[in-house]
Every structure is written in C-alpha cells, then in structure tokens.
Amino acid sequence: MSLLIKNVTAITMCEETRVLENAYIATRENRISYLGTKKPEGTFDEVIDGHGMVAMPGLINAHTHTAMTLLRSYADDMNLQDWLFQKIFPFEDTLTPEMVYEGSVRGIKEMLSTGTTCFHDMYFFQEETAKAAEELGIRGVLCEGITDPVLEKKIEKTEKLIEQVKKSEGRLQVGISPHAVYTCNEDTLKTCADYAKKHGFRIHTHLSETKTENQDAEKAYGMSPTKWMEQCGLFDNPTMAAHCVWLSDEDIAILKKYDVTVVHNPVSNLKLASGIAEIPKLVNKGVNVALGTDGASSNNNLDLFEEIKLTGILHKGTSLDPTMLPAWEVLKMATINGAKALGFDDLGMLKTGYLADLILLDFEKPHLTPNHNTVSNLVYAVSGADVAYTVVDGRIVYCRGMQKPKFLSETL
Numbered sequence: 001m002s003l004l005i006k007n008v009t010a011i012t013m014c015e016e017t018r019v020l021e022n023a024y025i026a027t028r029e030n031r032i033s034y035l036g037t038k039k040p041e042g043t044f045d046e047v048i049d050g051h052g053m054v055a056m057p058g059l060i061n062a063h064t065h066t067a068m069t070l071l072r073s074y075a076d077d078m079n080l081q082d083w084l085f086q087k088i089f090p091f092e093d094t095l096t097p098e099m100v101y102e103g104s105v106r107g108i109k110e111m112l113s114t115g116t117t118c119f120h121d122m123y124f125f126q127e128e129t130a131k132a133a134e135e136l137g138i139r140g141v142l143c144e145g146i147t148d149p150v151l152e153k154k155i156e157k158t159e160k161l162i163e164q165v166k167k168s169e170g171r172l173q174v175g176i177s178p179h180a181v182y183t184c185n186e187d188t189l190k191t192c193a194d195y196a197k198k199h200g201f202r203i204h205t206h207l208s209e210t211k212t213e214n215q216d217a218e219k220a221y222g223m224s225p226t227k228w229m230e231q232c233g234l235f236d237n238p239t240m241a242a243h244c245v246w247l248s249d250e251d252i253a254i255l256k257k258y259d260v261t262v263v264h265n266p267v268s269n270l271k272l273a274s275g276i277a278e279i280p281k282l283v284n285k286g287v288n289v290a291l292g293t294d295g296a297s298s299n300n301n302l303d304l305f306e307e308i309k310l311t312g313i314l315h316k317g318t319s320l321d322p323t324m325l326p327a328w329e330v331l332k333m334a335t336i337n338g339a340k341a342l343g344f345d346d347l348g349m350l351k352t353g354y355l356a357d358l359i360l361l362d363f364e365k366p367h368l369t370p371n372h373n374t375v376s377n378l379v380y381a382v383s384g385a386d387v388a389y390t391v392v393d394g395r396i397v398y399c400r401g402m403q404k405p406k407f408l409s410e411t412l
C-alpha cells in the first residue's frame with residue numbers, strides 16, 4: 001500500500017518547516033516515507049494531485065462520546081445537572097449494543113468526513129464502537145465509561161476490549177475512564193487508578209466541568225475535585241482531564257506537577273453554560289492542552305474545526321487581547337498536543353517516519369480565497385466540510401467524491 005500526494009501545500013506542524021509549498025508527501029504501508037519539494041523515486045499504488053489543496057496532520061478529538069450522536073438535538077437549552085440527570089442518564093438506561101454500534105458508525109463517519117483521524121472515546125458498549133472503528137479505519141483510544149456501582153463488570157468489559165482491539169494493527173487502544181468525581185465513589189476511583197497502573201493504561205476523565213461539581217466535592221470531601229483525584233491516585237497514571245473549567249491556582253499546579261493534559265471543549269462548555277476554561281493561564285503554566293468536541297448531545301456535532309476556531313477567538317475576547325492563543329498554537333492543540341497526550345511520539349505532524357494520518361482540504365472554495373495565510377485560514381475560515389480526503393495509516397478512509405459545485409453564472 002503506497003500513496004503519493006503531489007503539488008500540495010503542506011502544513012507540517014513541525015516548528016522547523018511549518019509550511020511547505022509545492023510539496024510531495026509519500027506514504028508506504030502506514031508511515032510517511034517522504035516529505036519534500038522534489039518528486040520521490042518509485043511508483044505508487046495511488047496518486048492524488050494536490051493542486052489547490054492543503055495537507056495537514058489529521059485532527060485528534062481528545063474527548064468525545066461518539067455514540068452520543070444518537071442524542072443529537074435530544075435535549076438542548078438546559079443546565080448540565082438537569083440535562084444529565086433528567087434527560088441523558090434516563091435515555092442511556094435504555095441503550096443496547098445495537099444502538100451504540102449505530103451511533104458509533106454515524107459519529108465516526110462524521111469525524112472522518114470533517115478531518116478527525118484519531119478519537120479518544122468514553123462511553124458504554126465500547127466493543128461496538130471498536131467494531132465500527134475497525135470497519136471504518138479510524139484510529140482511536142477506547143475507554144468504557146465507569147460509574148458506580150457496577151465496577152467489576154466494567155473492568156471485565158475493559159479486559160474483553162483489550163483482547164478485541166489486538167487485531168486492529170495498533171490502530172485501536174484501550175484506556176480507563178472513571179467518569180467523574182460525582183459519579184464515582186472513592187473505591188471506584190482508587191480501583192481505576194490501581195488497574196491503570198497495573199496495566200500501564202492512561203486515565204480519561206471529566207474534571208471540574210461545573211461550579212456545582214466543585215461545591216459538591218467541597219461538601220463531600222472537603223477539597224476540590226482536582227485534589228480529590230490526586231489523593232485517590234488517579235494522576236499517578238498519565239491522565240487526560242476533560243473540561244477543567246473551574247480550577248484554582250493550586251489545582252493548576254497539581255495538574256502541571258503530574259503532567260495531566262487538559263482537554264478543552266469550548267462548544268460544549270458554552271452550550272451547557274458551564275463556563276469558560278482559563279486556557280491561556282494553563283498554557284502559560286506549561287500545562288499540555290488538547291481539544292475535544294465532547295458528545296454530539298452537548299455540541300451538537302463532531303466537527304473539531306469548530307473547536308479550533310472557537311478556541312482561537314474565545315480567549316481573545318475574554319482577555320481583551322487579540323494576540324492571545326495565536327492560530328499556530330491552536331492548531332497544535334488539535335494535532336501534536338493531542339498525540340502527545342495519548343502517548344504517541346510518531347503522530348500529529350507531517351514528518352518522515354511518522355504515522356501516515358493526514359487530511360487534504362479543498363482551498364479553492366470561495367470562502368478560502370484569497371489565501372494570504374494558510375495557517376490563519378485553517379483556524380479562522382475553514383470548516384470540516386472543506387475536507388476532501390482523509391488518510392489513516394496510509395489508507396484513504398474518506399474521499400468527498402463530489403463534483404465541484406457550479407454556480408448559475410458559470411452555466412449561463
């Protein structure tokens with residue numbers, strides 16, 4: 001299996017090269033075998049003329065609940081506690097494996113068609129999501145959502161999942177997901193921490209999403225959710241914490257100390273009126289920040305380019321500083337920072353030897369011209385609908401396949 005993309009503008013996400021015009025990108029098997037401006041030697045199974053297109057590493061959706069596409073537009077304009085306890089949890093009590101498979105297929109198709117090549121999932125019946133991911137060719141880290149009081153069963157399911165993903169050629173991995181401090185008691189959190197340590201897994205959790213979560217933790221444990229998770233030993237494992245909207249300076253210092261990655265989900269946080277995470281402060285303190293869509297029930301789509309744009313403008317607005325979080329830094333959050341957080345040292349950049357996960361965007365569309373600055377256009381003007389090809393492990397897994405749209409003036 002080999003692929004050559006020629007004559008393309010490549011956004012490498014490497015600090016040294018950043019943007020390569022008229023580039024060739026070659027892949028052999030599942031790796032990038034060449035990136036440069038000279039035509040590489042040899043023949044290729046597939047050749048794409050990248051004229052008018054931009055290539056960049058595939059996006060990494062670092063926090064989602066893929067099968068929640070089933071709940072798109074099911075409960076809107078509600079606060080998180082009512083939304084969760086009155087609408088979402090009762091619906092989820094009726095979930096079947098078949099429903100999760102259907103929702104996962106829909107969600108993975110949506111991610112691939114909007115530029116996401118790797119997703120970090122937390123949900124139920126993850127064996128069904130694994131099946132859908134394997135069929136559609138996406139990369140992913142799958143975590144069975146763990147809440148009280150059925151811990152043993154969930155650990156058993158995780159063990160089965162580990163066996164199931166062995167046939168995915170490394171594209172699928174498994175993590176441990178204690179849902180949050182308000183749905184997991186002390187025993188559950190400690191068991192998850194120990195299990196992750198024993199098997200070398202990463203932790204995927206929700207942290208300080210709402211003010212209520214913090215107030216309840218103070219009442220129950222006399223400390224913040226961050227401190228409580230530290231005390232329960234979760235952060236002794238590599239951890240990705242979604243949201244982190246309500247952090248004190250002391251909490252931020254704890255996250256930095258344990259190298260916890262914060263996953264910023266600005267659309268979900270705004271829609272549920274949970275608040276705005278202090279991302280510039282976290283970045284200044286050296287905390288790794290990645291981006292996530294959260295589930296389609298609180299977003300209501302899985303187009304990570306929306307998170308990219310929102311992250312690029314939201315914190316400028318709240319800080320009254322237009323230089324805050326420049327476009328390049330935001331693109332890093334959606335690519336290399338997510339890869340790092342998931343434990344990859346060969347993903348998130350276009351670089352020889354790296355995994356061949358990349359996307360091609362159609363830059364000849366009216367809203368992307370003129371193109372004074374490709375990185376800026378990727379952050380402030382692109383949408384997921386501009387993705388023309390998605391490649392995972394050197395395989396084309398999505399191609400828009402539509403003829404160029406024609407306008408009335410061209411046909412008259």
Ligand SMILES: [Zn+2]
Pocket residue numbers: 063064065206242294295
């Ligand atoms: Zn979530």
